[in-house]
Amino acid sequence: MKKIFAIISFACIILYILSCNNPASNQETNSSTDKELAEFINKIRAVDNHAHPNTIDPDDKGSDALPLDGLGAIELPARVRPESQTWLDASRALYGFKGDELNEKAMKDLEDIISNLMKQKDEGFPSWALDQANIEVMLANRITMGAGLAAPRFRWVSYVDALLFPLSTKAEAAVTPDHEKLFPLEDQLLKKYLADLNISKLPATLDEYLKQVVTATLEAQKKGGCIAIKFEAAYLRSLDFEKAEQQQASEVYAHYVNGGEPSHEKYKLLQDFIFYFIAREAGRLGMAVHIHSFPGAGNYFVAAGCDPLLLEPVFNDPDLRNTKFVLIHGGGTFAKHTSAMLWKPNVYADISLLTQLWTPDQLAVVLRDWLSQFPEKILFGTDAVAFGPALGWDMSAWIASTTGRQALTIALSGMIRDNEITLSRAKEIATMVLRTNAGNLYNLGLK
Numbered sequence: 001m002k003k004i005f006a007i008i009s010f011a012c013i014i015l016y017i018l019s020c021n022n023p024a025s026n027q028e029t030n031s032s033t034d035k036e037l038a039e040f041i042n043k044i045r046a047v048d049n050h051a052h053p054n055t056i057d058p059d060d061k062g063s064d065a066l067p068l069d070g071l072g073a074i075e076l077p078a079r080v081r082p083e084s085q086t087w088l089d090a091s092r093a094l095y096g097f098k099g100d101e102l103n104e105k106a107m108k109d110l111e112d113i114i115s116n117l118m119k120q121k122d123e124g125f126p127s128w129a130l131d132q133a134n135i136e137v138m139l140a141n142r143i144t145m146g147a148g149l150a151a152p153r154f155r156w157v158s159y160v161d162a163l164l165f166p167l168s169t170k171a172e173a174a175v176t177p178d179h180e181k182l183f184p185l186e187d188q189l190l191k192k193y194l195a196d197l198n199i200s201k202l203p204a205t206l207d208e209y210l211k212q213v214v215t216a217t218l219e220a221q222k223k224g225g226c227i228a229i230k231f232e233a234a235y236l237r238s239l240d241f242e243k244a245e246q247q248q249a250s251e252v253y254a255h256y257v258n259g260g261e262p263s264h265e266k267y268k269l270l271q272d273f274i275f276y277f278i279a280r281e282a283g284r285l286g287m288a289v290h291i292h293s294f295p296g297a298g299n300y301f302v303a304a305g306c307d308p309l310l311l312e313p314v315f316n317d318p319d320l321r322n323t324k325f326v327l328i329h330g331g332g333t334f335a336k337h338t339s340a341m342l343w344k345p346n347v348y349a350d351i352s353l354l355t356q357l358w359t360p361d362q363l364a365v366v367l368r369d370w371l372s373q374f375p376e377k378i379l380f381g382t383d384a385v386a387f388g389p390a391l392g393w394d395m396s397a398w399i400a401s402t403t404g405r406q407a408l409t410i411a412l413s414g415m416i417r418d419n420e421i422t423l424s425r426a427k428e429i430a431t432m433v434l435r436t437n438a439g440n441l442y443n444l445g446l447k
């Protein structure tokens with residue numbers, strides 16, 4: 001008997017050695033698996049968690065609460081600069097562009113090709129652009145929606161930072177040259193929100209402000225089709241929102257609502273209180289809370305203030321457990337900290353913008369860390385936005401969709417190769433990231 005076991009064991013060892021010594025056959029299996037996975041991933045009709053599509057109006061006014069072109073010439077990573085190969089690839093894929101480089105003349109030609117197609121497609125142009133990137137639904141982060149951006153292909157994500165700043169922002173704005181340009185835009189947006197509600201003057205008390213302005217605005221946005229609200233607070237202040245007492249916040253509000261400059265400490269306390277209130281209301285209304293978490297953009301951006309770890313007290317607040325939070329741009333270079341925050345039951349992260357700024361290999365490293373732990377919390381996104389007349393959101397959506405799918409393929413292939421998951425589980429995870437995680441989070445009713 002012992003002898004038979006010895007023979008069987010020996011045979012197993014030989015078979016194992018033979019299989020290890022046959023790298024050619026392993027590689028073949030790997031490459032055919034990779035190919036099958038890549039093809040599968042390219043066919044998934046995606047949900048884009050975060051983007052800034054334009055209407056078909058050439059003078060599209062309602063697009064962005066804090067348009068960054070107002071900041072002047074800012075530093076941009078190489079992959080989104082006009083000379084980047086990615087733009088050339090996109091112009092070829094979308095518009096059959098034939099040239100070898102996007103010089104001034106080529107940009108002009110491309111602009112003509114695009115504007116002709118836009119005229120021809122009219123309100124159908126934005127949906128056509130989604131089809132090119134194989135995106136079924138795009139969450140459009142905009143002040144208002146407009147011509148060509150209709151549901152179900154486009155769903156609205158509003159901006160709510162303006163509600164945090166009912167008092168004079170003069171002192172806050174004086175801190176950096178970027179703040180000087182950005183705070184007046186929030187003042188204008190708050191004025192618009194008040195006008196929408198037919199309110200000509202801010203209410204005298206915080207309690208009235210919360211009811212008549214904050215809740216009323218959020219409810220109107222929800223009624224208008226909004227499925228999530230977005231904070232880009234990191235452009236204006238640190239994300240270190242602390243729980244504040246209503247009494248203290250009310251005193252600050254009442255004291256300065258008719259004028260005067262609150263100290264930074266006092267204003268921060270009021271902003272913090274309003275932030276928690278908005279997050280709670282968003283939970284009540286079933287709207288997710290999107291938070292910009294990425295070290296940029298802007299030449300005076302304070303990178304330390306956008307670290308996802310700063311939001312831990314918010315995520316840990318039992319009163320906010322009905323609110324779903326999404327770390328937009330996944331924290332960027334703070335991706336490891338995002339990984340730590342994914343332990344919270346109500347925290348998600350998207351890969352928008354990373355799909356434009358990073359190479360597929362760079363993004364795959366981060367994705368693999370997140371997907372090996374919390375695959376149901378990761379959302380695909382583009383942050384598609386216009387970089388210039390010929391370099392529109394349509395092209396950046398295509399670039400991000402292509403890069404995102406490549407990165408996903410690399411990350412999941414690696415996990416298959418290391419025997420972490422099977423090919424069929426890899427396909428499941430890819431579908432979750434590109435489509436069903438967002439479908440479930442926002443109840444999109446996808447088929």
Ligand SMILES: [Zn+2]
Pocket residue numbers: 050051052141383
């Ligand atoms: Zn964005």
